[in-house]
Amino acid sequence: MKKNKLNARRFVIAGAAALLVIFLLLALSSCTLSVSLYFAEYTEDNAYLTEEIREIPAGGELYKNAVEELVKGPENSQLYPTIPSDVRVNSVEISNGTATVDFSKEIITNLEEIPHSSTTEVLAIYSIVNTLTEFEEIDKVKITIEGKDSGQIDGLYIEDFWGHMGIYEEFTRNEDIIKS
Numbered sequence: 001m002k003k004n005k006l007n008a009r010r011f012v013i014a015g016a017a018a019l020l021v022i023f024l025l026l027a028l029s030s031c032t033l034s035v036s037l038y039f040a041e042y043t044e045d046n047a048y049l050t051e052e053i054r055e056i057p058a059g060g061e062l063y064k065n066a067v068e069e070l071v072k073g074p075e076n077s078q079l080y081p082t083i084p085s086d087v088r089v090n091s092v093e094i095s096n097g098t099a100t101v102d103f104s105k106e107i108i109t110n111l112e113e114i115p116h117s118s119t120t121e122v123l124a125i126y127s128i129v130n131t132l133t134e135f136e137e138i139d140k141v142k143i144t145i146e147g148k149d150s151g152q153i154d155g156l157y158i159e160d161f162w163g164h165m166g167i168y169e170e171f172t173r174n175e176d177i178i179k180s
Contacts, residue, residue, distance in 0.1 A: 031058040035066050036134045038127040039079040040120075041179055047119050048179035049127055052076055063092040063132060067101055070131050082120070082127035084110035090147070092132075097139040098170055099132045105146050105153045108161060116162035125165060126174045133173040140170040 035056055038049040052074050056065045067089045073081035088104035114120055129141045142149070149167065150159045161167045 032056060033058040033062070035069070036131065037066070037070050037074075038082075038130045038178065039070075039074040039076070040082050040123045040127070041079055047123060049082075049123060049130060049177050050076075050079055050179045052079060061092070063094065063099060063135065063138075064089050066131055066135075067092060067128065070127060081114065082124040083107060084113040086110055086113075094138065097137065098142055099138045099140070100142040100144060101128060101132070102144045102147055107145060108156050108158065109154050116164075118164035121162040121164045122177065124162070125167070125171060126177050129171040130173055130178065140172050142170045143167045 032055040034053050036051045037054055039052055041048045041050040054069050054075070056062070056069055071081075071083050071085060071087050071089060073085060084106055087107045087110070090102040090104060091100075092102075093100045114124070125143070128143065132138050132141050143161070144167075145158045146153060148158050150157075152158065159166055159168050
């Protein structure tokens, strides 16, 4: 009789522990974080970045998730995407306050979706930089393409990016381009 009570008690404890683990997993998987993404806004005489707040999963690859949301484009119909929608975010690595964001080649080879100009290039680069520097642990951003920061892909020079500003260096936040 004592043995049955002991086994029953163990079963109840094991069941309660299993339920607790399931509850914690569900709670953690449903956690989200509000992040600021920056998209293009155009007026008759200027172009800006405008903040759009979005909820993303708090766990996992937080920084990569934020940049992937940027690639998806804005939800606000008054704003415009800054990065072609077929671009893949290969990785986002953080080291000593610098985020290195690696994109697929479509970020420089897709010329149709977002025309490459000096204005759109500045907006694209600083939409990435300003989005990532919203995280307090990131001060600078380095952009790479297919793991490289120089050389050629499909006859285009990686470091030239869209041909006007280039990605020769690490970038810091640019508040001047954000519409106030």
